[in-house]
Amino acid sequence: MTTTVAPLDVETIRKDFPILSRTVHGDRPLVYLDNAATSQKPRQVLDAIVRYYETSNANVHRGVHSLAEEATALYEGARDKVAAFVNAPSRDEVVFTKNSSEAMNLVARVLGEAGPGYRVGAGDEIVITEMEHHSNIVPWHQLAERTGATLKWFRITDEGRLDLSDLDSVITERTKIVSMVHVSNLLGTINPVERVIARAREVGALVLLDASQSVPHMPVDVAALGADFVAFTGHKMLGPTGIGVLWGRLPLLQELPPFLGGGEMIAAVTMERSTYAEPPHKFEAGTPPIAEAVGLGAAVDYLTAVGMPAIAAHEHGLTEYVLEALSSVEGVRIVGPPTAQDRVAEVSFTFGDIHPHDVGQLLDAQGVAVRVGHHCARPAVLRYGIPATTRASFYLYNTRAEVDALVAGLAQVRKVFG
Structure with missing residues (x-):
């Protein structure tokens, strides 16, 4: 029997995290996609x-x-x-x-x-x-x-x-x-x-x-x-x-x-x-x-209180969405499983021949915070013959709109590098 999990009220959850309402680089809304490195903290903590x-x-x-x-x-x-x-x-x-x-x-x-x-x-x-x-x-x-x-x-x-x-x-x-x-x-x-x-x-x-x-x-x-x-x-x-x-x-x-x-x-x-x-x-x-x-x-x-099954279900949906979205971006190579089966919402990728450090800096200029490098997993990065990746990682407070912001950011990266 399949157990139905109620969807998360993400907008209400986001209000518990003061940092998510801030801007960066002047007036850019923060899109925080670096949760595999560290998560943000709710007001209750x-x-x-x-x-x-x-x-x-x-x-x-x-x-x-x-x-x-x-x-x-x-x-x-x-x-x-x-x-x-x-x-x-x-x-x-x-x-x-x-x-x-x-x-x-x-x-x-x-x-x-x-x-x-x-x-x-x-x-x-x-x-x-x-x-x-x-x-x-x-x-x-x-x-x-x-x-x-x-x-x-x-x-x-x-x-x-x-x-x-x-x-x-x-x-x-x-x-x-x-x-x-x-x-x-x-x-x-x-x-x-x-x-x-x-x-x-x-x-x-x-x-x-x-x-x-x-x-x-x-x-x-x-x-x-x-x-x-x-x-x-x-x-x-x-x-x-x-x-x-x-x-x-x-x-x-x-x-x-x-x-x-x-x-x-x-x-x-x-x-x-x-x-x-x-x-x-x-x-x-x-x-x-x-x-x-x-x-x-x-x-x-x-x-x-939020419920770990609900968090897992929300992130599974985000995983499906971001994998599909990134797969449609020309030049993106996803490093890791291409489907959401037995996978969490952490997606590493390369973007043509643009170095991940350049990708990360240009995304940051648009307010999108991702992680770049070998992520303290250098043997795995070497296994795929690449020097580093860009990694976008998601949590209970992330939204599909933030996935869209990541994809839009990559379009701007492409414009800069041609």
């Missing part, structure tokens, strides 16, 4: 952060005065909200980090220092994909260099899909960890992670998913996914910068060693030795990002 600083600012957990208790309740309340948002079986499985990059670095670091059951060492294999963000490549390079492990990867098809034809030979009995992106930040591809996870389970390998581009845009249920770790970041899902999330299965978090040492992550310290707190605090050394957690909690409230 901004107000929650200001309210925390104005009324409850204090350090958390150890104080017994009123402000400390209020701050602790807000911080831990944000953890509860995030846990519910991704259907974590336990709130103690939600570790706050500064971003998804730190979350993935955390896993890579502690796996190199873990006990015999989980430690990655010489002779072991690490598996990633060719479409990863650098945050999910560099830490594994570093782990392999430290330990003597071997790095392997799945390649990308011409259409921008993950090539799993060699699934059984890439993930083998030697594989210790598979770390892969749920949704590509360059290609917009939604990967068939269930197939990869099933194969990893057959050989006893752990799985980490980079969900930085999926959690903000679609319902994500970490319990149903079946991965061992899931990383995502606050600033791409209407929250502030400076806070991310690592979800991990509780038995794993209990078994693995801490990432950083310092205050808060300890059970007891003597001059001879230290013992460590239980998760999640074992992985949250020092004063945490309290105001940022409060803002992330408010962002989760906002997304929950």
Whole structure:
């Protein structure tokens, strides 16, 4: 049975985002199409952060005065909200980090220092994909260099899909960890992670998913996914910068060693030795990002109230519209899947022989904000034999009229370059 999702009231939603009403370059209305890099923030998130600083600012957990208790309740309340948002079986499985990059670095670091059951060492294999963000490549390079492990990867098809034809030979009995992106930040591809996870389970390998581009845009249920770790970041899902999330299965978090040492992550310290707190605090050394957690909690409230199925449906419609619109522009080459099936509203493209930096600057002069470059996914860009792309990425507050503005902007770019 098909469930009908009510369409978003985008014009009402847009009123919650003060920045969307501003102009640039004098009188040009802002058309913000850089959401894969960072999202804008609704008034509800901004107000929650200001309210925390104005009324409850204090350090958390150890104080017994009123402000400390209020701050602790807000911080831990944000953890509860995030846990519910991704259907974590336990709130103690939600570790706050500064971003998804730190979350993935955390896993890579502690796996190199873990006990015999989980430690990655010489002779072991690490598996990633060719479409990863650098945050999910560099830490594994570093782990392999430290330990003597071997790095392997799945390649990308011409259409921008993950090539799993060699699934059984890439993930083998030697594989210790598979770390892969749920949704590509360059290609917009939604990967068939269930197939990869099933194969990893057959050989006893752990799985980490980079969900930085999926959690903000679609319902994500970490319990149903079946991965061992899931990383995502606050600033791409209407929250502030400076806070991310690592979800991990509780038995794993209990078994693995801490990432950083310092205050808060300890059970007891003597001059001879230290013992460590239980998760999640074992992985949250020092004063945490309290105001940022409060803002992330408010962002989760906002997304929950709007409804993730409705957001996903709205963006799917935008994906269909922008793919069709760009395909009609002479000289545009879409880098990634050509249809909206198993794809999100992030579209990278080239425009004839015009360098993406020139495209981006001329679009900006018309008020259209896009991202240009290799998008911290250089191996994938090199796979397609190009130096960079222009990327337009959309969110719940974007409209078809803004797609039209992008297309009109490209027409102006063509006029300049002839």
